[in-house]
Amino acid sequence: MLLVILMVLLIIQYEVSH
Numbered sequence: 001m002l003l004v005i006l007m008v009l010l011i012i013q014y015e016v017s018h
Helices: 002-017
Strands: none
Touching: none
């Protein structure tokens, strides 16, 4: 689902940024 992909991308960016 698109929402899942968006959430995963946000988590990845948060992990990388952090």
